Amino acid sequence: MLSIGLTGGIAAGKSLLSARFRELGAVVIDADRLAREAVAPGTPGLAAVAKAFGPGVLTAGGALDRPALGALVFADKDRLAALNAIVHPLVRAAAGRLEDDAAPDAIVVQDIPLLVETGQGAGFHLVIVVDAPLGQRLARMVETRRMTPEDARARVAAQAGDEQRRAAADVVLDNSGAPEAALAALDALWAARLVPFARNLAAGVPARHPGPPAITGPDPAWPGQAARLAARIAKAAGGFGVAVDHIGSTSVPGLAAKDVIDLQLRVASLADADAAAPALAAAGFPRRRGQWWDTGHDFAGGRAGERWEKRFHNAADPGRPVNLHVRVDGSPGAVLALAFRDWLRADAPARSRYESIKRQLAAAHAADTDTAGYAGAKEPWFASAVPELARWLELAR
Structure with a gap:
């Protein structure tokens, strides 16, 4: 199967592209959803988080209090690293099980916000980064996610920088304009590169590159x-x-x-x-x-x-x-x-x-x-x- 890692800075547009990948027929694995499931009430993951960060990160009903946890970790890189050390192995294991269940000729897309930060690029056939200017992403977080400007900047600071993500990318898709433009670029990539790549992998053959030397x-x-x-x-x-x-x-x-x-x-x-x-x-x-x-x-x-x-x-x-x-x-x-x-x-x-x-x-x-x-x-x-x-x-x- 063809395994693709999809990432990008917060509010760059990963959800937009993930939805299109599903429409095109890809198996999409959402790391954020798996992370939520890993710390659902009653799970070993939630117990480990509560032990590491104290009962203040739990609601009265015993669920994870995400705003309380976020206030602790996004202002402290060491505490964020401690949280990631608990959650990321659980997410990777769950993603691996889902990928193993996919068909041999499938195109599997793992939507991973922290793909670059966690050094997972070598585990994929391709890494696709969705990109948008920082100012535009901050505005999206404030306008559509109702974050304060300070919270938005803290979330950005907790992630890799734009240049670091681009350096890890085999493909960069620009989402600075109308959403239709980014979707059209993805459609073209799917038809011209991803589908033939998956076909070659399933057949065990190299890609053909006919033509004279250039x-x-x-x-x-x-x-x-x-x-x-x-x-x-x-x-x-x-x-x-x-x-x-x-x-x-x-x-x-x-x-x-x-x-x-x-x-x-x-x-x-x-x-x-x-x-x-x-x-x-x-x-x-x-x-x-x-x-x-x-x-x-x-x-x-x-x-x-x-x-x-x-x-x-x-x-x-x-x-x-x-x-x-x-x-x-x-x-x-x-x-x-x-x-x-x-x-x-x-x-x-x-x-x-x-x-x-x-x-x-x-x-x-x-x-x-x-x-x-x-x-x-x-x-x-x-x-x-x-x-x-x-x-x-x-x-x-």
């Missing part, structure tokens, strides 16, 4: 995207993974590239690579079988004519092309992939020459239906660059 960028968003993807891969690989590296052209600041993120998962053995493959596929990175290099390969296989064995995966997400190279830690291919990246980062003339050859070959293969010919045409340049790379490595030691 050199773009450099894009300053590439490192952040790579970091989010690497966190998901590391979580999926679990004990089989040694490290995840951002490699290839998008890992080199200032270098133009195809808009494809290359990542390297280092493992202890190829047997571990094969053992991790099902979890990687479930996390959105199914294995591509066949050639030792495939569409989008970007110098990590060694000199031309050599076959340094690895496992090759791609993203099932049609909205973010990814090449995942799974190599044995310390193998020549793994070492060379990192060395080539570091050389290009450090050596501006080499970086310039590489960009020039990339642009020339992309132009030469502009009529191709895929990027295989372009990738193969780069191999002679890689072979010619190895001696210079070796000299740089000697000097860098």
Whole structure:
């Protein structure tokens, strides 16, 4: 199933998008509702809250007095953290049970106000953030939720900042205008990316990205995207993974590239690579079988004519092309992939020459239906660059 984390600052519009997700057919799990159920009268959660914060947070009837509790925690980060330590594990367990009950081909959306603050992003295939300017959100809280301006600002201060949420987002949906505009953006995302992503996951196949090579960028968003993807891969690989590296052209600041993120998962053995493959596929990175290099390969296989064995995966997400190279830690291919990246980062003339050859070959293969010919045409340049790379490595030691 496709698992999506939906979040945003208070009053940004999560409820609006959650309702639309339900209309579109998604299974929506509301963390706020689960949090209320976790501290309902008679539950162990409520008992734990009363023990931690005293009987003053209970009504005469024994229910949770939310305004009284809010007055305690939203002005004190330590007390808020203590409350979250009680409630969040209960909410996650309940959400996990609901997700387990969903169909294999379902799109499951977890509406989690504190997704970023609790570091849950790596557990989802995608994180969607609904965004609106702070002033607009404060006005909504005062006008529609009847909060005082002071209470509204305290609620905002208790959450992550806007930049922190955007950094955790794979998709940002703007809700600063008319609600219809945000809903239209969600509808388009659903049709063009989410439904095909879910279909690819269910079938266990990578997304297709036909067309000739297109050199773009450099894009300053590439490192952040790579970091989010690497966190998901590391979580999926679990004990089989040694490290995840951002490699290839998008890992080199200032270098133009195809808009494809290359990542390297280092493992202890190829047997571990094969053992991790099902979890990687479930996390959105199914294995591509066949050639030792495939569409989008970007110098990590060694000199031309050599076959340094690895496992090759791609993203099932049609909205973010990814090449995942799974190599044995310390193998020549793994070492060379990192060395080539570091050389290009450090050596501006080499970086310039590489960009020039990339642009020339992309132009030469502009009529191709895929990027295989372009990738193969780069191999002679890689072979010619190895001696210079070796000299740089000697000097860098």
